Amino acid sequence: MNGFFLYANEPQDRPKLPLSQSLPYLQTIEHDALILGEGPTKVYVFIDPYCPNSRNFLSLIDENSKMRSKYTYYFFLYELKRFNSAEMIAKIYSSSNPLDALKRVMIQDQNLSDTINPSVSGKIAQISNVAQTLDIYKRPYIIMVKREK
Numbered sequence: 001m002n003g004f005f006l007y008a009n010e011p012q013d014r015p016k017l018p019l020s021q022s023l024p025y026l027q028t029i030e031h032d033a034l035i036l037g038e039g040p041t042k043v044y045v046f047i048d049p050y051c052p053n054s055r056n057f058l059s060l061i062d063e064n065s066k067m068r069s070k071y072t073y074y075f076f077l078y079e080l081k082r083f084n085s086a087e088m089i090a091k092i093y094s095s096s097n098p099l100d101a102l103k104r105v106m107i108q109d110q111n112l113s114d115t116i117n118p119s120v121s122g123k124i125a126q127i128s129n130v131a132q133t134l135d136i137y138k139r140p141y142i143i144m145v146k147r148e149k
Contacts, residue, residue: 017134022143025130026074032123033074034092034099036061043071046131046141047106049092050083055106057140062107071144075102077124078131080139086124088112093120 016022026044033044047054058075061067077089088105094117095101104110131141 015135019143019145022134023145025133026143029076029127029130030074032127033076034102035072035074036099037068037070037072039067039069039071041071042074042145044074044076044143044145046076046078046136046139048080048083048085048139049077049088049102049105050085051080051139054139057142058102058106062103076127076131077102078127078136078139078141087116089124090116090120093117093123 037043045057047058049055061073077085077092079085079089091112091114092098092101092105095112095114101112101114105112134143
């Protein structure tokens with residue numbers, strides 16, 4: 001008797017920390033964010049520089065002045081293992097202007113020749129630790145903090 005089993009990878013609900021518990025973690029890395037926008041509502045975004053969805057999201061924000069006036073985006077670079085972007089993340093954070101470097105890589109599809117500053121490894125590790133604590137598993141991963149009235 002020949003046969004086989006077929007298992008489907010069903011999406012599973014992943015329990016998330018409520019915002020009241022997540023926010024203190026996010027605030028510990030806020031100073032490491034690449035910030036775009038001036039709006040009153042904070043939006044924390046975890047992206048991978050090689051992820052097509054992350055690239056589309058950053059392009060959308062960069063092109064839309066209305067979105068940048070309503071929200072302040074805090075971008076954190078966090079590697080999706082399948083893209084092998086650790087070196088590029090380090091190059092972006094090592095750049096003299098990381099936000100400009102991020103745009104050059106993700107929007108203009110340029111490569112960076114910047115050297116990697118070893119001091120960025122701590123920043124990258126801290127962001128990674130927070131992302132793992134919050135169970136951030138896809139990119140872009142967006143957390144919006146609504147302003148209180």
